[in-house]
Amino acid sequence: MPNSTAAMLVIGDEILSGRTRDSNMNHLAKALTDAGIDLKQARVVSDDHDAIVAAVRDLSATYDDVFTSGGIGPTHDDITAEAVAAAFDTPVGIRADARALLQDHYDRMGTTLNDARLRMARIPEGADLIDNPVSVAPGFTLRNVHVMAGVPAVFEAMVASVVSKLAHGAPLISDNWRVMRGEGDVAEPLSRLADSFPALSIGSYPFQKNGIYGTNIVIRGQNADQVNAAMTQLKALFPA
Amino acid sequence: MPNSTAAMLVIGDEILSGRTRDSNMNHLAKALTDAGIDLKQARVVSDDHDAIVAAVRDLSATYDDVFTSGGIGPTHDDITAEAVAAAFDTPVGIRADARALLQDHYDRMGTTLNDARLRMARIPEGADLIDNPVSVAPGFTLRNVHVMAGVPAVFEAMVASVVSKLAHGAPLISDNWRVMRGEGDVAEPLSRLADSFPALSIGSYPFQKNGIYGTNIVIRGQNADQVNAAMTQLKALFPA
Numbered sequence: 272m273p274n275s276t277a278a279m280l281v282i283g284d285e286i287l288s289g290r291t292r293d294s295n296m297n298h299l300a301k302a303l304t305d306a307g308i309d310l311k312q313a314r315v316v317s318d319d320h321d322a323i324v325a326a327v328r329d330l331s332a333t334y335d336d337v338f339t340s341g342g343i344g345p346t347h348d349d350i351t352a353e354a355v356a357a358a359f360d361t362p363v364g365i366r367a368d369a370r371a372l373l374q375d376h377y378d379r380m381g382t383t384l385n386d387a388r389l390r391m392a393r394i395p396e397g398a399d400l401i402d403n404p405v406s407v408a409p410g411f412t413l414r415n416v417h418v419m420a421g422v423p424a425v426f427e428a429m430v431a432s433v434v435s436k437l438a439h440g441a442p443l444i445s446d447n448w449r450v451m452r453g454e455g456d457v458a459e460p461l462s463r464l465a466d467s468f469p470a471l472s473i474g475s476y477p478f479q480k481n482g483i484y485g486t487n488i489v490i491r492g493q494n495a496d497q498v499n500a501a502m503t504q505l506k507a508l509f510p511a
Numbered sequence: 512m513p514n515s516t517a518a519m520l521v522i523g524d525e526i527l528s529g530r531t532r533d534s535n536m537n538h539l540a541k542a543l544t545d546a547g548i549d550l551k552q553a554r555v556v557s558d559d560h561d562a563i564v565a566a567v568r569d570l571s572a573t574y575d576d577v578f579t580s581g582g583i584g585p586t587h588d589d590i591t592a593e594a595v596a597a598a599f600d601t602p603v604g605i606r607a608d609a610r611a612l613l614q615d616h617y618d619r620m621g622t623t624l625n626d627a628r629l630r631m632a633r634i635p636e637g638a639d640l641i642d643n644p645v646s647v648a649p650g651f652t653l654r655n656v657h658v659m660a661g662v663p664a665v666f667e668a669m670v671a672s673v674v675s676k677l678a679h680g681a682p683l684i685s686d687n688w689r690v691m692r693g694e695g696d697v698a699e700p701l702s703r704l705a706d707s708f709p710a711l712s713i714g715s716y717p718f719q720k721n722g723i724y725g726t727n728i729v730i731r732g733q734n735a736d737q738v739n740a741a742m743t744q745l746k747a748l749f750p751a
Contacts, residue, residue, distance in 0.1 A: 284712060284714055285714055285716065285729075286536075286537075286540070286553075287540055287550045287551065287552075287553065288540060288544050288550070288685075288731065289537055289538075289539075289540030289541030289542075289543075289544050289550075290685075290714075290729065291716070292534075292537045293536070293537075294532075296526075296533070296555070297529055297532045297533075298529075299529075300526070300527055300528060300529030301529030302529075303529075304528050304529050310527045310528070310529075311527065311556075311557060311562070312527075312554065312555065312556055312557075312562070313526075313527065313554065313555040314552065314553065314554050314555075315536070315552065315553040315554075316551075316552055317551060317552075318714075322551070322552070344694055344717070345694055345695045345698045346694060346697075346698040346701060346702065346715045347698065347701065347702035347705050347713075348705075348713075348714060348715075382693075382695070385695065385696075385699065386699060387694075387695050387696075387698030387699050387702075388695040388698075390698075422717070443528070445528075445530075453622075454584055454585055454586060454627075455585045455622070455625060455627050455628040456625075456627075457586075458585040458586040458587065458627030458628075458630070459625065459626060459627050461586060461587060462586065462587035462627075465587050465588075472524055473587075473588070474524055474525055474558075474588060475584075475586045475588070476525065476531070477584070477662070489525075489530065491528065
């Protein structure tokens with residue numbers, strides 16, 4: 272069975288202006304790789320209704336699962352819930368179960384559940400809630416789109432919960448070999464090796480540090496025997 | 512004159528597998544913001560011909576400029592030049608001026624310009640070269656697509672060269688104010704402030720550190736008087 276495919280959609284002006292450095296993409300990429308799900312594309316769009324709707328429609332039609340990050344807080348620029356609902360022509364409103372979670376949380380904190388905070392209970396019709404063990408306000412899954420918070424601690428907790436529920440493919444196995452030669456010297460033998468193992472992904476990553484330079488070669492695939500066979504040939508091509 | 516718009520396309524399996532953390536997006540975002548160019552979207556795709564072609568076509572038709580990062584080295588998985596050429600139905604081959612740059616560089620290094628290294632002279636017909644002051648192998652601009660290296664030092668040098676040549680819009684001015692209250696408390700007044708300044712972008716970014724929590728509020732716009740007026744109102748709403 273081939274692995275299932277996924278895309279990520281990061282929502283936020285602050286990433287595109289350079290004010291904030293996104294860290295959720297790298298976290299999700301590692302979590303999906305470990306779970307045997309192929310992350311095929313990532314996109315960053317601004318806090319713009321039409322941009323979010325267009326990206327959600329495109330990605331959800333193309334990949335098995337879509338993971339979004341950002342735009343589900345209490346402020347006026349948090350518009351992800353409406354936009355994801357609009358992408359599927361689904362009504363969205365304050366939902367009783369989400370409201371109860373927030374009410375209970377703010378009661379315990381002695382804080383008022385005002386209109387702004389209540390925005391975090393906007394959930395599209397038919398969506399399943401995603402648990403938020405960090406700060407309570409839930410994410411949600413609508414069809415194949417998993418809508419999660421942008422705050423890294425919350426995003427990471429939600430990813431753990433969603434990924435554990437998805438059907439797992441074979442996790443990707445990877446191995447690497449360090450060659451003390453430049454990328455231009457290893458490219459030709461490496462290309463022939465890649466041709467003999469079409470099911471594997473063979474990547475090369477040059478490094479240069481303290482006057483020493485070389486290439487890290489990474490072999491990735493779902494079949495451990497094939498990865499091992501390719502590594503054996505690689506080590507024979509470039510002995511330590 | 513409205514600012515010109517841009518998109519970024521990051522090309523590389525290593526980003527989507529989580530092996531490498533992209534840093535070029537944040538660098539480009541800051542450089543474009545400083546130059547008054549609006550980065551509207553960023554995408555990450557794998558080293559896959561069809562995925563690169565589709566993304567280049569879509570982004571170059573939608574935005575004024577597209578900046579790509581990655582896939583122009585000497586190895587078999589460096590396929591960006593062919594894919595960008597294919598996106599515009601343009602022939603691609605070893606170009607004499609790019610070859611001469613490489614030949615000269617490797618002659619000085621006492622290294623052979625082998626077939627793999629020669630791949631770095633593949634330039635689509637009609638493209639302009641982008642100077643690489645770090646490691647010589649050039650990038651190129653084809654129509655509105657600027658094709659640059661993934662290695663951060665090279666990417667950054669190429670961005671500086673390309674961005675300085677593009678027509679500049681008004682640079683974005685930004686100012687920020689730290690409020691020692693939660694996002695849920697500032698959301699409503701902030702939303703009214705945003706309504707009174709439709710030309711400005713007003714964002715809020717919660718923080719929590721060592722038991723202290725609050726919200727950073729950032730006001731961005733092209734008109735300094737408007738940014739200042741909004742800041743004055745903001746400080747009146749939330750005095751220090």
